[in-house]
């Protein structure tokens with residue numbers, strides 16, 4: 001069997017979830033959209049199920065997968081419904097629903113529902129993607145209440161720049177939110193991972209009725225570009241690994257791989273690893289991107305191809321055929337690989353495919 005695989009450490013997932021709760025002092029919806037950022041939504045949800053306050057997903061298809069796996073905890077649809085006729089299933093599956101637009105409120109007014117709908121009413125406090133304008137927010141809240149079909153309404157917004165620790169933007173968004181929600185006493189949900197980890201001073205701990213929405217931090221990757229104290233406590237959940245399937249000894253001056261992107265400057269031992277961009281390893285990772293070979297640091301060389309990539313074994317005389325290679329995991333951080341490739345850990349996790357997901361701790 002091809003040795004490429006992703007090991008998923010569910011104990012680390014649980015530890016990261018607890019950290020989100022601990023540092024926020026709030027309840028936490030574990031964000032498991034996009035197949036739990038590539039980590040396997042059902043298995044991750046099952047691992048958190050006994051302690052979780054709820055889950056969040058991007059669409060009803062993702063929620064249905066969890067309900068079909070007997071996940072009974074609350075599940076929030078982060079963009080609500082895309083078409084009015086989803087409301088029947090939302091009702092039947094007892095899902096929580098973001099409302100971000102007037103047309104969704106109108107649809108709820110017209111809907112025949114069996115039970116009170118839990119709505120997370122989203123305000124656009126400055127990201128300018130989705131959400132009701134602050135000036136329209138109180139009226140939308142009251143209109144939802146007046147439908148008689150809604151139970152709890154949670155006040156919600158989303159930060160655009162919480163990962164930029166020197167930006168005043170999160171403060172400004174919070175101020176806009178607080179200003180517009182005056183007079184509405186309800187539970188509040190504002191924080192994604194960077195806001196949980198990076199902005200604790202904006203959210204004094206007494207707000208235990210609040211909700212946070214950790215995503216990337218659950219999977220143990222930092223949302224920040226620079227080192228950060230709380231992010232340093234995260235435990236990487238995924239280890240993407242494979243093995244060396246071929247070894248070449250090259251003299252100086254020889255090219256390696258497509259496009260001769262690497263030319264040996266000295267006699268070089270090249271290891272070929274069964275891992276490529278068809279597995280989700282970023283094609284744009286350049287020569288020098290860190291890898292770990294049998295526990296020792298080395299580097300990618302040459303261009304990543306579809307099913308294989310090449311690494312430098314010159315300083316690792318013990319390494320060879322069958323050596324284990326960590327592409328990212330506990331030692332080589334996914335955030336570092338992503339930065340080398342000009343992207344973010346979110347994307348390299350979501351891009352994962354073809355490799356089997358293995359859950360060693362059940």
Ligand SMILES: *Cc1c(COP(=O)(O)O)cnc(C)c1O
Pocket residue numbers: 031033078158191192193194213214215216217223
């Ligand atoms: C994806 C998402 C999150 C999680 O964001 P992270 O940065 O991964 O923590 C939180 N809230 C909303 C609305 C989202 O869409």
